[in-house]
Amino acid sequence: MAADASQLEPPRRRAVDGGVINFLSSLQLKQFSLCPRRWYFAKVLRLPEPESKAQALGIKGHAQLEHYLRTGEDVLGDIAQAGHHLLPPPGPDLLVEESFGTPSPLTADEVPFVGHIDLINPRRMSEGVLRITDHKFSSDVARYAATPAQLVDAGTEAGLQMVGYGVWAALSGARFPGVRVLELEHIYFQTRGARRAESVLARTSTEHVTREWTEKVVPMVRRxxxxxxxxxxADAPPNFGACEKFGGCPFKAKCLSGGPTVSLMNRLITKNQAPETAAQLPPTPPHVPPPAAPAESLGTCDRCGATLTQENTSKLRSGDVLHVSCPGAEVAAVLPPDAPVASPTIAPDAAPKRRSRKPKGPTAPGDHREPPTATSLQDERLRLFVDCVPNMPATSLSEYVAKVASQVSEAGGVEDLRFAGAESALGFGKWKGALAMAIRSAPPAPGAYAALGLAHSELLQIAVEALEPLCGPGDFVRGAR
Structure with a gap:
């Protein structure tokens, strides 16, 4: 009794064991080209991947096609039935779910490849033509189907698989003697909407697929x-542009949060943390405000007698110094035309009450607690002034953005993230998403920031877009355009 094709491959042998690659497959190549870190999670750490509905639908459709092509019994469901006219008549000469065999003739950098081919049609071998077909189940054929040029290009996802199949056939000379022309075919079956099927066919030579395999796949296997x-x-390069492809990466949360491993985002967050965090400081005694840093005195306010500092004053063009939070008078702030209307100043005795507590009569003797001032409340918020000059001391946002951009560049292994090459995890514009995630994960400290010259800096544009949702009502002010 002939052995089943699945028995030709050792089931207990792992693709990667102790950092040594025992074998690869076309699926692994596609997974690695999509995101090396995803491949690392699946094949090196061997984390389980849940089966999606699309995968289950494809497995069911492949089983129907295999049964029909082997036996001639029409068990095709409505999805596979749409491509019935594209299939060859069933017969014993067709090779269905053909295994690469053991040992496999297909290798790259001395690593053997394993796998099965959906359909091999040798009925034109007398002309030196061999057709190799792979069945694909797609939600939208018009959108996701490959082109004939992609099927013969090992630099594409579709070509990685089909070129490998072609090289395997070329190396199996004893089984396919005289093969000169390869017809590489995808038959697509649409799983959503109207039932339809489409064949994409490319003709090429055995010399072409061999050259593609040598020039493109062998270097990939070395990587x-x-x-x-x-x-x-963390040492496996990520591709943040592929997190949502094909239904979303099952390891996305672990990749971004770190889990038991360290990701690019964790490295960025660690670098942005201050040397002394709040957890390292001694706890503040209850009901005692934290000590404030000494501020340079600018005299006292004529109305309320409070000490004037750079943090609670604003200097007008006339040279007058105004006490911004003075409870004794309303000060007209100099704001951009589209700034929100300022709320009236709250007197100390009318401070908002905490929901969790109710006032219990007059303040006890000896209790010298003071309500927070408007200035202290502002210091605890992130305020962003875009293309306008605030009426309070503000820090340039450019310094913070340049620091984060430098950290992202370093984590991505490039000098400047904007010039990341195709081999970098930040290439093809993916640096924009990485920079935005780094900024949202470690925003600047609370305070007022000015982002000037937004039209001339793409880095600032990305930073402003990332920080706007973090600003409270009235804390994001954009100048008139």
Whole structure:
């Protein structure tokens, strides 16, 4: 009795064991090209991947097609039935779910490849033509179907698989003697909306697929070897542009949060933390405000007698110094035209009450608690002034953005994230998403910031867009355009 194709591959042998690659597959190549870190989670750490509904639908459709092509019994469901006219008549000469065999003739950098081919049609071998078909189940054929040029290009996702199949056939000369022309085909079955199917066919030579495999796949396998030897997932380059592709990466949360591993985002967050965090400082005694940093005195306010500092004053063009939070008079602030209307100053005895407590009569003797001033409340908020000059001391946002951009560049292994190459995790514009995530994960300290010259700085534009949702009502002010 002939052995089943699945028995030809050792089931207990792992693709990667102790950093050593035992074998690869076309699926692993596609997974690595999509995101090396995702491949690392799946094949090196061997984290489980839940089966999606789309995968279950594809498995069911493949089983129906295999049964029909082997036996001729029409068990095709409504999805597979739409492509019935694209399938060859069933017969014993067709090779259905053909295994690569053991040992596999297909290798790259001395790593053997395993796998199965959906359909091999040798009925034109007398002309030196061999057709290799892979069945694809897609939610939108018009949107996701590959082109003939992609099927013969190992630099594309579709070509990685089909070129490998072609090279395997070329190396199996004893089984396909005289093969010169390869017809590489995808048959797409649409799973959503109207039932439809489409064939995408590319004709090429055995010399072409062999050259593509040598020039593009072999270097990729060498990079896979390097990633397989990594001891941390942080050393596996991520592709943040692929987090939502194909239904979303199952390891996205672990990649971004760190989990038991360290990711690019964790490295950025660690760098942005101050040397002394709030957890390292001694706890503040209850009902005692934290000590304030000494401020340079500018005299006292004529109305309320409070000490004037740079934090609670604003200097007008006339040279007058105004006490911004003075309870004794309302001061007209100099704000941009579209600034929100300021709320009236709250007197100390009318301070808002906490929901969790109710006042219990007059203040006890000896209790010298003071309500927070308007200035202290402002200091605890993030305020952003875009293309306008605030009426309070503000820090340039450019310094913070330049620091974060430098950290993202360093974490991505490039000098400047804006010039990241194709091999970098920040390439093809993915640096924009990485920068935005780094800013949202570690925003600047509370205070007032000015972002000037937004039209001339793409870094500032990304930072402002990332920080706007973090600002409270009235804390995001944009100048007139």
């Amino acid at each position: 896979i070897r390097e990633v397989a030897r990594a001891t941390r997932s």
